[in-house]
Amino acid sequence: MLFYGTELSSRLMLGTAQYPSPGILADAVRAAQAGVVTVSLRRESVGSRAGQAFWSLIRDLGVPVLPNTAGCHTVKEAVTTAHMAREVFETDWIKLEVIGESDTLQPDMFALVEAARILSEDGFKVFPYMTEDLVGAERLLRAGCRVLMPWGAPIGSGKGLNNVFGLRALRAHFPDVPLVVDAGIGLPSHAAQAMELGYDAVLINTAVAQAGDPAQMAAAFRLAVEAGLIARAADPMEQRDMAAPSTPVLGRAVLA
Amino acid sequence: MRILVNEEPREITTATLAGLLDELGYGDARVATAVDGAFVPASRRASWTIDEGARIEILAPMQGG
Numbered sequence: 001m002l003f004y005g006t007e008l009s010s011r012l013m014l015g016t017a018q019y020p021s022p023g024i025l026a027d028a029v030r031a032a033q034a035g036v037v038t039v040s041l042r043r044e045s046v047g048s049r050a051g052q053a054f055w056s057l058i059r060d061l062g063v064p065v066l067p068n069t070a071g072c073h074t075v076k077e078a079v080t081t082a083h084m085a086r087e088v089f090e091t092d093w094i095k096l097e098v099i100g101e102s103d104t105l106q107p108d109m110f111a112l113v114e115a116a117r118i119l120s121e122d123g124f125k126v127f128p129y130m131t132e133d134l135v136g137a138e139r140l141l142r143a144g145c146r147v148l149m150p151w152g153a154p155i156g157s158g159k160g161l162n163n164v165f166g167l168r169a170l171r172a173h174f175p176d177v178p179l180v181v182d183a184g185i186g187l188p189s190h191a192a193q194a195m196e197l198g199y200d201a202v203l204i205n206t207a208v209a210q211a212g213d214p215a216q217m218a219a220a221f222r223l224a225v226e227a228g229l230i231a232r233a234a235d236p237m238e239q240r241d242m243a244a245p246s247t248p249v250l251g252r253a254v255l256a
Numbered sequence: 257m258r259i260l261v262n263e264e265p266r267e268i269t270t271a272t273l274a275g276l277l278d279e280l281g282y283g284d285a286r287v288a289t290a291v292d293g294a295f296v297p298a299s300r301r302a303s304w305t306i307d308e309g310a311r312i313e314i315l316a317p318m319q320g321g
Binding site: 015016017018019025038039040041042043044047049050051052054055058067068070076080083084085087088089155205206 | 262281285286287288289290293294295297298313314315316317318319320321
């Protein structure tokens with residue numbers, strides 16, 4: 001599966017925020033064998049070189065970066081932030097976030113489509129953080145997106161896949177579009193479930209960063225994503241409501 | 257000249273955006289700039305004249321999800 005023409009080294013995308021220390025972040029990225037790491041842009045107090053130290057740590061890890069527009073609430077903010085990120089991180093990939101509601105951090109699909117159109121026309125390769133809305137997905141594709149990133153649940157909630165039906169419908173409607181579950185995954189089992197549904201990748205941050213042992217949790221997610229990917233390719237059985245004996249009935253002794 | 261840098265009031269002597277970054281000690285730091293809400297690429301900082309009361313944003317790489 002290609003993401004804008006690029007084959008990722010793994011289907012696990014990892015966020016870089018909220019780790020106890022830069023060293024633990026680096027350990028987690030290595031343990032995850034992440035295919036992509038997400039990064040951001042923020043103000044830095046004059047004289048502080050925290051941002052420069054962070055950038056040199058990320059560069060040393062050698063993993064492709066996906067800058068985000070986190071915290072943007074309008075098309076203008078998101079587009080300007082994307083341009084600033086393109087220059088700083090030297091990539092035209094952008095994880096486009098336009099937040100519409102502060103309690104759930106739900107994407108504003110209307111503003112998202114507009115920002116995606118503007119950025120795509122300007123040569124950006126847009127990874128839109130979206131709800132699992134089918135019509136919104138169609139509009140984003142028409143706006144130029146070649147990857148879609150529906151949420152599993154609200155960012156940082158750890159609730160897993162809130163709307164399995166909706167995610168399955170997206171997968172079925174867009175069989176050839178790379179799909180990534182972004183946000184809300186709390187456990188490796190959630191990540192495996194997303195991959196079993198046929199998603200091409202998952203993006204995890206809080207579930208790894210806030211674990212008691214982030215590097216170990218990153219390793220667990222790596223295994224879960226791989227297990228889900230292999231399981232999907234192996235064509236899972238259909239569910240049924242009633243039991244069906246697995247041991248052959250034929251040849252059973254009559255002992256009653 | 258009084259301007260706002262990342263919403264903090266500052267008195268500056270330079271007239272250009274490149275001069276401002278030097279004056280603030282950013283030197284060769286990897287940062288992106290915006291003036292009054294619009295992106296200003298690094299290639300245009302030297303010729304970009306700052307007006308009184310300008311709102312400058314200087315952003316650096318940071319952790320993100």
